[in-house]
Amino acid sequence: MSHPQSTPESYSTVPAEKLVQQVEAAASLIRQRWQHIPRMGIILGTGLGNFAREIDAEAVIPYHDIPHFPKSTAVGHAGQLVCGRLRGLPVITMEGRFHTYEGYPTWQITLPVRVMHALGAGLLVVSNAAGAVNPHYCTGDVMAIEDHINLMGSNPLIGPTNDTLGARFPDMSLPYDFDLIERAQLIARQEDFVCHRGVYVALSGPNYETRAEYRFLHKIGGDVIGMSTVPEVIVAHQQGLRVLALSTVTNVCLPDALGETDGDEVVAAASSAERKLRAIVLGIADHLQQEIERG
Numbered sequence: 001m002s003h004p005q006s007t008p009e010s011y012s013t014v015p016a017e018k019l020v021q022q023v024e025a026a027a028s029l030i031r032q033r034w035q036h037i038p039r040m041g042i043i044l045g046t047g048l049g050n051f052a053r054e055i056d057a058e059a060v061i062p063y064h065d066i067p068h069f070p071k072s073t074a075v076g077h078a079g080q081l082v083c084g085r086l087r088g089l090p091v092i093t094m095e096g097r098f099h100t101y102e103g104y105p106t107w108q109i110t111l112p113v114r115v116m117h118a119l120g121a122g123l124l125v126v127s128n129a130a131g132a133v134n135p136h137y138c139t140g141d142v143m144a145i146e147d148h149i150n151l152m153g154s155n156p157l158i159g160p161t162n163d164t165l166g167a168r169f170p171d172m173s174l175p176y177d178f179d180l181i182e183r184a185q186l187i188a189r190q191e192d193f194v195c196h197r198g199v200y201v202a203l204s205g206p207n208y209e210t211r212a213e214y215r216f217l218h219k220i221g222g223d224v225i226g227m228s229t230v231p232e233v234i235v236a237h238q239q240g241l242r243v244l245a246l247s248t249v250t251n252v253c254l255p256d257a258l259g260e261t262d263g264d265e266v267v268a269a270a271s272s273a274e275r276k277l278r279a280i281v282l283g284i285a286d287h288l289q290q291e292i293e294r295g
């Protein structure tokens, strides 16, 4: 069965009622195929694609089966929803996400987050590949995002809204859950690797940055730079989800000693750090499961 709107919409905002209907239609298709309430939503970015194998899949739904879901065009993004159990915990996982550089407006990129919320998820884990401007970071390091700077030139909350979609002016003083960051760092210590905490700066891409841009991004307080995550986090926080976002450092961008950045190398570096991200996400799932068992 094919559905409308799997390609980028030509408009940057959408009528609120239409967005609510799209979310409901997508959620309803997923409920038909998988009758559980997800405790956790997971968005797998570059390099964490194999993580979906950790899930005891109960339903695998290609994005093109889901009404109004965009189509995944980025390298290394499979384009399917994996619904099932992670360490016994019901989870819904996006194998592949959407980016503004693919031509999607941010309201469309974040539709899956609204769908996860509609299905009952209370926590979102997001991963991405990023370039480090913090000179203390190394390729293959992991960073828990504790704050962000949105330089994408767009915001998923722009446009008509209503009570179902959430607050018009949501607070953004603490979009990333402090306890989850602490937990991620604890897991990293136990597993004997470093998990930094820092600031993610989001740009639209798709080109990597110039030397002057990297210099600027470090000066304004960025630790890592990427082309995703922030739209999803803004919507998740507006919807009241707890958020843990993890960056893998795929390249270190020192403006005065900058080598060329290559997309294939970025994907390879992200894959090499996969075990660290896997350890954190599994540890968070265990922790959540224990929280639930304790009531």
Ligand code: HPA
Residues within 6 Å of the ligand: 129, 130, 131, 132, 208, 209, 225, 226, 227, 250, 251, 253, 261, 266
């Ligand atoms: N800049 C932007 N996005 C990225 C980078 C970068 O250097 N590396 C991986 N994603």
